[in-house]
Amino acid sequence: MHEELRVAAYAVCVRDGMMLLARWVAGDGSKRWTLPGGGMDHGEDPYDTVVREAEEETGYAVRPVTLLGVDSIRRTYPRRLGTTADFHGLRIVYEAEVTGGELRHETNGSTDLAAWHPLESVTGLDRVGLVDVGLTLWRRRPADGRAADAGS
Template sequence: MPKELRVAAYAVCVRDGRMLLARWVTGDGRKRWTLPGGGMDHGEDPYDTVVREAEEETGYAVEPLALLGVDSELRSHPRRLGPATDFHALRIVYEVCVTGGELRHETNGSTDMAAWHALDEVPALDRVGLVDMGLTLWRERPALGRTEGAGK
């Protein structure tokens, strides 16, 4: 099985009891809420990645405040053309604050909407596991930067 590594940086942005999320559109058209962020370009620093991706997906300029942790996930990833891949996602998660810009939706990207959601409403959203992992890192701030059971 072919192997693929994707390194990405994501933003946890909580303000006034609300969390900023982007709605990801999957290849088959499903829509699920996720943390703003995405893949690093070759040679790009993860700090710069999270700033760029947050602006692309939400319209906001952000400033990273803290490195919350790193999440590593291994799974089989189907492909439209060709065999499935042994996919390894390495996700670097920062706490960020909004420093400028205005909320807007991404066009011609992997997300179609950005919105603030009350923290107590997040569990009811159709979301990816990355949202829960980001919230856990933000709330618990583990010394080693990984959630309980990570990497298993």
């Protein structure tokens, strides 16, 4: 089994009762809302990652203001040539505020739309689980920053 580790940083941006989300386009063409953010480049600080990724996906300049927590996921999936991947994702979640820029959609990236959604309607969106993790961390602010504990 091939082991894969992906470290990523994401932003929870809430303003005036609205949450900023980006619509992720999966490899199979399906689309679901997610937090702005993404994978760290080698040698990059997570703070810089979330700033870069949020701008790429939404057009906004953001400033991380609080480290909300860290979420860890693991799953297996089939790879080419009949092999299997053991995937481990480490997701660093910040609260961030918009400091500039203008809302726009990413082109030629992993997302195709960016939009503000009323907080009360987010749970009704077709979304990835990370959105719920981010909302829970933002609302509960667990002292240990563990997203797994935030849901209990």
